Amino acid sequence: MSEAVRPGAPRSAALVRQPAFWVVLVLLAVGAVRISQITALFLKSYPVATLTAIVLFGLLAVPFWLFLSELDFLEREPPSLRVLAFAWGGLVATSVSIPGSTALDNLIAKLGSPDLAAEWGAALAGPTVEEIAKTLGVVAIVLIARAQINSVLDGIVYGALVGLGFQIVEDVVFAIGAVRSAGEGDQVQPVITTFLVRGFLAGVWSHTLFGALAGAGIGYLVVNRDRSRARRIVVAGLALFGAWASHSLWNSPLFRESLGDGAVALLAVLVFKGLPPLLLVLYLVRRAHDREAAYYVAILATVRERDLITEGELRVLGSGSRRGAARRHAAASAGRKGRAAVRRLQRAQAGLAVELSRAGADLPDEATHARAAEVREHRATLAALGHPEAVEGTRSWRHTASTLGTAAVAIAVVWVALSALGGS
Amino acid sequence: MGRVTRRHLTDLPGTLGLPVALAVALILALLAFGLPALDRAVPAERTVESGRPYLVGAGVTVVPPAGATLDVTGTRPGTDRGTALFRIEQVRYAIEVEPFDGDLTAAAVRLRQRITGTSGHQITGTQLAVSTAGGLAGIQGGYTAGDRDGRYAVFVANGLTIEVMISGDDTDLGRALPVIDASTRTLRYENR
Known part of the structure; x- marks a missing residue:
């Protein structure tokens, strides 16, 4: 059984001394110029609609960004690399995909037929070009920050962020395309409709999901070095194929006409086409998270000092839901300060586990001491609030009611949107 | 470890x-x-059978102009919408069919907005009423796009708008317009 986590060494050379960094930087600059040119054209023709689209889809990115940033709680990815992944998706992958996908669609029409391109062009051309361009973003991150890819979960997070960047820019382009097609001038209505369809209803199943799947493969390729190189390359290839297949299924004409236009039909399409890859990615995330958590918790279990971590906190730290329960318990007993203190303590304990894993790889342990001091500081803060241990409390009826209420509201909102867009 | x-x-x-x-x-x-x-x-142009109706999409057909070729990069037939792109020498003759819930006036306004919304495109002259052999009523007009001239026409039939866009340089367009106009008059909607 290979290790779930491959501890990363601190970078031995500054980024600017790495030739690969400059190659990636040039690619990002070229992508930025291209997307700026397109945006300038949009702003010239439809300024209000373009700004509305940028703001709406920019806001849509926020919850995805926060969720993805928290996904790997125990070993968070540095903000600079998260930004890099997002920028690759939004600038490089989109710049490449616009001409590439169009050309491949044309080739399908030329080498096959216009009917084939009309039916299956979007399902074949888009995924082929886009999934490759996005996956190369995760490879680029590996090239310049190998030390930060320590688990499959890291690959999932970076892949999802590349996909998110791609999704947001693509959605803005589609929104302005809808404005142009509507032929009503600089109106925001087509932007709103595009936001509801592509952002709200289709957002969850879109590029973020496909990118996460492909990123998992790159994570496996990089981390599982106890496996043979051939096996890792095959697994990475299968993950990329899975992303392609999910994207292709989503774009395919399957179920498009057989189920009609109503809200139920729209829901059925979302479920049939979007749910399988979503469940697959959720399974991978869960598995990767649990393996990573077990690894770091096992490292922390070797620490015998109660002021660094207790038995109860060890149990809590490995599970996202238990970490949340511990924060709620602290909020109930020590207010918002207690919640914040528990959060900081958990973050510091996670950081300590990462540094301990690196210390095990014979690397300098100054960082370990610094992290331990940080944990003690947060422990002292928590103790001063009268809440000495970051553990779960008993489940409250308020939390259960809040969860059920939120779920009911979410279902109602989705149903209203489906009804409005489905025309029933 | x-x-x-x-x-x-x-x-x-x-x-x-x-x-x-x-x-x-x-x-x-x-x-x-x-x-x-x-x-x-890879060549994009295909020959089309002269004198036989070509299915653009959503039940709309047109008889292509004599001597025209089909450009498959701009041709995407479909059951509820579709596009067809023909070329006569350097002249571009594009037909687009899509669902539309307005009347002919609204369709014409929409098409003109789309033309003027494209950088460098301007509407020229006045609009004229046109009709097809099959009885579809439409509106046509002209536009310029840099060094190219253009004609547009729009028809509405049974919840669909049929938009025709023709463009080319002045000389080529003058030569091709008679056969393209004849082709446009063959536009037909068949309720299937």
Whole structure:
């Protein structure tokens, strides 16, 4: 059984001394110029609609960004690399995909037929070009920050962020395309409709999901070095194929006409086409998270000092839901300060586990001491609030009611949107 | 947990650095420039049967002009919408069919907005009423786009708008317009 986590060494050379960094930087600059040119054209023709689209889809990115940033709680990815992944998706992958996908669609029409391109062009051309361009973003991150890819979960997070960047820019382009097609001038209505369809209803199943799947493969390729190189390359290839297949299924004409236009039909399409890859990615995330958590918790279990971590906190730290329960318990007993203190303590304990894993790889342990001091500081803060241990409390009826209420509201909102867009 | 060995530190793909980065750039270049170059290298035009109706999409047919070829890059037939692109020498003759819930006036306004919404495009002259042999009523007009002139026409039939866009330089357009006008008059909607 290979290790779930491959501890990363601190970078031995500054980024600017790495030739690969400059190659990636040039690619990002070229992508930025291209997307700026397109945006300038949009702003010239439809300024209000373009700004509305940028703001709406920019806001849509926020919850995805926060969720993805928290996904790997125990070993968070540095903000600079998260930004890099997002920028690759939004600038490089989109710049490449616009001409590439169009050309491949044309080739399908030329080498096959216009009917084939009309039916299956979007399902074949888009995924082929886009999934490759996005996956190369995760490879680029590996090239310049190998030390930060320590688990499959890291690959999932970076892949999802590349996909998110791609999704947001693509959605803005589609929104302005809808404005142009509507032929009503600089109106925001087509932007709103595009936001509801592509952002709200289709957002969850879109590029973020496909990118996460492909990123998992790159994570496996990089981390599982106890496996043979051939096996890792095959697994990475299968993950990329899975992303392609999910994207292709989503774009395919399957179920498009057989189920009609109503809200139920729209829901059925979302479920049939979007749910399988979503469940697959959720399974991978869960598995990767649990393996990573077990690894770091096992490292922390070797620490015998109660002021660094207790038995109860060890149990809590490995599970996202238990970490949340511990924060709620602290909020109930020590207010918002207690919640914040528990959060900081958990973050510091996670950081300590990462540094301990690196210390095990014979690397300098100054960082370990610094992290331990940080944990003690947060422990002292928590103790001063009268809440000495970051553990779960008993489940409250308020939390259960809040969860059920939120779920009911979410279902109602989705149903209203489906009804409005489905025309029933 | 094992130690980090030399093999680990020289494994794929993190430490291959520059060669892999250049390979990444090369793949991106192939996607962004190679595929379009290949697309340009493969001919797009197909012959169409003269005098026989061609299905544009959503039940709308047209008899292509004599001597026209079909450009498959602009042709996408479908059950609820569709496009067809014909070429007569350097003249571009495009037909687009899509669902529409307004009347003919609204369809004409929409098409003109789309034309003027494209950088460098301007409407010229006045609009005229046109009709097809099958009885579809429409509106046509003209526009300019830099060094190219253009004509547009729009029809509405049974919840569909049929938009015709013709463009080319002045000389070519003058030669091709009679046969294109004749073709446009063959536009027909068949309720299937």
